[in-house]
Amino acid sequence: MLNIISSPAETPNEESFRPEPRVGTENNLKWLARNWPASGKQTKLIMVGGTGQISFRLRVAQSHIRHDLTPSSWSHIMLVDEEKTALEKTTIKEISLNPVNGFGFPPMTNGVKEVTLNEYRNRSRFPNIAILGIPVDLDAVRATLERFKKQRAALDSVDLILRWLGFCWGVAHSPNPLMDGMGIPSAALLDVVLGAVGFDLTPGLESRSSCPEAVWQAARWWRSYYTDQNQTEITGAYCVSHKLMNF
Amino acid sequence: MKLHLHPRVSTVDPAHRLSVWVGAFQTTQAPAISWTLNGVQVQPATTRAITSARTGSMLPDPNIERAFTGVFEFSGLSADTFYQITASDNNVSADLLTRTLPDRVPTGLDNFFNVLLVSCFHAEEDGGGQASRIASSLSGPLRPHLTILSGDQVYLDLPTLQNFPNQIDWLADKFEADYVRNWSETTGYAGVLRAAPSVALPDDHEYWNNFPHVSPVIQNSFTQTGRDNWTAAAQAAFSAFQTTAPAGSGDPISFDVPPLSFFVADTRTHKDPNQMTTLDQNTRDQISDWVAHVIAGNHFPVLVTGQSLFREAAGLGGNVTDFEMPNYSDYDDLMRKLAELADAGRPLLCLTGDVHWGRVTSVVDLTKFRPAMFEIISSPTALVTSVGFDQLHQFTSAIGGFFGAIDPFPRHASADAAPIFLASNALSGRFACQQMHAQKGNHLALLRFRQSGGSVELRVVYWPWPEKGPPLPPVELNSITLTPF
Numbered sequence: 001m002l003n004i005i006s007s008p009a010e011t012p013n014e015e016s017f018r019p020e021p022r023v024g025t026e027n028n029l030k031w032l033a034r035n036w037p038a039s040g041k042q043t044k045l046i047m048v049g050g051t052g053q054i055s056f057r058l059r060v061a062q063s064h065i066r067h068d069l070t071p072s073s074w075s076h077i078m079l080v081d082e083e084k085t086a087l088e089k090t091t092i093k094e095i096s097l098n099p100v101n102g103f104g105f106p107p108m109t110n111g112v113k114e115v116t117l118n119e120y121r122n123r124s125r126f127p128n129i130a131i132l133g134i135p136v137d138l139d140a141v142r143a144t145l146e147r148f149k150k151q152r153a154a155l156d157s158v159d160l161i162l163r164w165l166g167f168c169w170g171v172a173h174s175p176n177p178l179m180d181g182m183g184i185p186s187a188a189l190l191d192v193v194l195g196a197v198g199f200d201l202t203p204g205l206e207s208r209s210s211c212p213e214a215v216w217q218a219a220r221w222w223r224s225y226y227t228d229q230n231q232t233e234i235t236g237a238y239c240v241s242h243k244l245m246n247f
Numbered sequence: 248m249k250l251h252l253h254p255r256v257s258t259v260d261p262a263h264r265l266s267v268w269v270g271a272f273q274t275t276q277a278p279a280i281s282w283t284l285n286g287v288q289v290q291p292a293t294t295r296a297i298t299s300a301r302t303g304s305m306l307p308d309p310n311i312e313r314a315f316t317g318v319f320e321f322s323g324l325s326a327d328t329f330y331q332i333t334a335s336d337n338n339v340s341a342d343l344l345t346r347t348l349p350d351r352v353p354t355g356l357d358n359f360f361n362v363l364l365v366s367c368f369h370a371e372e373d374g375g376g377q378a379s380r381i382a383s384s385l386s387g388p389l390r391p392h393l394t395i396l397s398g399d400q401v402y403l404d405l406p407t408l409q410n411f412p413n414q415i416d417w418l419a420d421k422f423e424a425d426y427v428r429n430w431s432e433t434t435g436y437a438g439v440l441r442a443a444p445s446v447a448l449p450d451d452h453e454y455w456n457n458f459p460h461v462s463p464v465i466q467n468s469f470t471q472t473g474r475d476n477w478t479a480a481a482q483a484a485f486s487a488f489q490t491t492a493p494a495g496s497g498d499p500i501s502f503d504v505p506p507l508s509f510f511v512a513d514t515r516t517h518k519d520p521n522q523m524t525t526l527d528q529n530t531r532d533q534i535s536d537w538v539a540h541v542i543a544g545n546h547f548p549v550l551v552t553g554q555s556l557f558r559e560a561a562g563l564g565g566n567v568t569d570f571e572m573p574n575y576s577d578y579d580d581l582m583r584k585l586a587e588l589a590d591a592g593r594p595l596l597c598l599t600g601d602v603h604w605g606r607v608t609s610v611v612d613l614t615k616f617r618p619a620m621f622e623i624i625s626s627p628t629a630l631v632t633s634v635g636f637d638q639l640h641q642f643t644s645a646i647g648g649f650f651g652a653i654d655p656f657p658r659h660a661s662a663d664a665a666p667i668f669l670a671s672n673a674l675s676g677r678f679a680c681q682q683m684h685a686q687k688g689n690h691l692a693l694l695r696f697r698q699s700g701g702s703v704e705l706r707v708v709y710w711p712w713p714e715k716g717p718p719l720p721p722v723e724l725n726s727i728t729l730t731p732f
Contacts, residue, residue, distance in 0.1 A: 006616060008615065008616070144355065144356060147355075147356050147357065148356055151356050151357055153357075153388070154356040154357065180725075181725040181726075192356065192699075193356075194700065195699030195700045195702070195704070196354060196355045196356045196699065197354075198354065198698075198700055198701075199700050200699070200700030200701050200702055200730070201700070203700075203702075203730055205728075206704075206725065206726050206727070206728045207699055207704060207726065207728065208725070208726055209725070228592075228731070229701040229731060231700075231701060
């Protein structure tokens with residue numbers, strides 16, 4: 001069990017972060033279009049839970065920060081960068097462990113890559129999806145993220161990528177990096193960047209140990225923390241239709 | 248005459264003021280110093296005028312060469328900014344490049360507020376200036392903004408096997424010589440003292456081992472007259488060389504680098520020989536005020552003490568080695584007062600030295616299941632010589648070296664475990680301790696603070712150095728997040 005702090009809340013936040021099932025067989029883009037937040041400059045994050053091998057390994061690895069030790073519903077999180085009218089053309093910034101066009105040379109950008117949202121439209125590959133509204137100005141986040149690309153001292157994402165690939169690919173005795181406080185790079189990136197502009201993305205976990213499951217718990221369970229700290233809570237919607245374990 | 252300048256923390260508005268300690272050594276009279284700041288002649292405020300470190304009965308002959316010290320303050324400065332300061336008297340001058348503290352702990356990705364935490368420095372075991380070399384090498388983003396000297400900056404009671412005359416003038420002369428060596432020589436502590444504005448508190452070796460109690464290895468402590476003479480001479484030296492005026496010997500010091508709030512408590516000077524108190528009433532009152540200040544201002548409290556609060560009471564062995572904080576009757580009240588910070592959800596960071604090993608401990612408040620306290624110990628910078636024990640440890644290490652790796656720290660002990668529950672006598676089982684890291688050997692610790700959201704991120708880096716063999720890499724620990732709860 002990883003040393004994550006549990007929220008004292010007794011009930012989850014389902015008012016401002018609400019469940020929204022799919023309608024029919026809509027894909028992720030249509031689900032997102034239906035639940036896209038209205039505000040303009042607010043920062044938005046998208047979280048997905050995938051069914052591929054890498055996603056499976058990541059979801060199981062995060063079971064250690066769940067009190068019931070069951071796999072997480074989430075494997076990846078990304079920043080909405082530039083919104084386009086055609087949602088599939090909306091750009092996102094991410095650190096993926098399975099990047100669309102390969103890794104290239106990650107040190108150049110501290111692992112950060114830009115793709116379009118279209119890469120995540122497939123509901124079979126990514127059956128779980130969430131959109132999260134973060135109450136900080138997107139321009140500030142963008143500026144910090146650009147700085148992040150050149151500042152490996154803040155978070156060495158390349159180190160995280162290699163550790164997580166070793167674990168995901170089952171290389172030799174590679175341990176679960178979370179147990180050593182090494183977060184999943186997609187979430188650690190956003191935790192560090194949002195922290196730098198004044199927002200606690202995962203109040204229960206140290207930034208560099210962050211992971212999508214911790215963000216999920218923050219959105220669901222840490223509402224009172226944000227209120228106590230005079231911060232606006234995380235808002236948004238989610239759809240969890242794929243679980244690796246059913247009781 | 249030789250002049251020496253060391254930066255000190257100005258406790259009022261440290262982001263816009265700089266205190267400078269000046270020492271004039273090998274002279275018979277106080278110098279008339281003229282100052283420049285960035286090349287411009289200025290007149291800083293006199294916080295403590297330059298006077299002889301020894302006076303009255305400690306100085307039977309006023310015509311001998313000796314040390315004069317004073318403290319001056321420059322104001323109206325910019326935050327987190329370097330200043331070149333020069334002091335001169337006739338043809339003698341000294342330079343100092345230092346900087347003000349930041350006005351806040353930085354946000355963003357790139358910048359940290361760096362605090363150097365050191366304690367326990369024995370110059371003879373420093374490997375020819377290792378500590379100063381490491382401190383001076385911390386440059387650029389690693390350069391300290393603040394140095395905390397958490398005790399035993401000198402070992403006035405050494406050499407162990409030498410009996411000192413019970414004469415206050417002899418003792419004062421000896422203590423002054425110890426300070427002058429550490430404060431001025433490159434093989435002393437000067438590089439550490441000049442690394443950043445510092446704040447200092449004493450531990451027992453600013454007096455004698457296990458002060459104020461009778462020590463079986465300190466003959467002068469056997470009689471009340473012996474203890475009185477030693478105490479007076481040691482306090483005079485501490486006041487001359489270490490106090491951050493206007494605070495005097497034994498006075499607490501507090502200042503803010505928002506959202507951090509520091510309280511530096513001298514837990515040695517006012518210890519009661521009957522073990523009733525370790526703090527005087529003034530310090531206890533100021534701690535109460537500070538706790539209220541932290542809670543009202545939503546600060547992150549940082550408490551510096553000369554001894555660890557995360558220890559069990561010493562048994563009979565405390566008469567020989569040193570008593571611990573829980574051996575004194577006011578410990579429980581102190582811990583109950585600090586628990587008020589946890590009641591208000593303010594995570595407490597405790598910093599200390601003393602014990603000759605490093606350790607990082609976290610404490611969970613079991614009533615809230617949240618991290619409520621952390622303690623970081625940095626000790627020693629250079630381990631004191633222990634006659635007999637050192638030779639035995641070095642011999643056994645050499646034998647062990649035939650069968651495996653050589654221990655780079657054969658004389659050093661490993662860290663003791665923290666108590667299972669903190670101050671259980673006062674706080675029952677509310678606060679559960681968990682050791683996060685143990686650091687063996689000589690080292691300096693750099694604490695790097697950064698605001699992250701509504702929390703403060705703390706990165707701890709130990710800089711160990713071996714007594715023999717190749718250099719060791721720094722040890723950076725997983726970050727600590729101080730989060731209100």
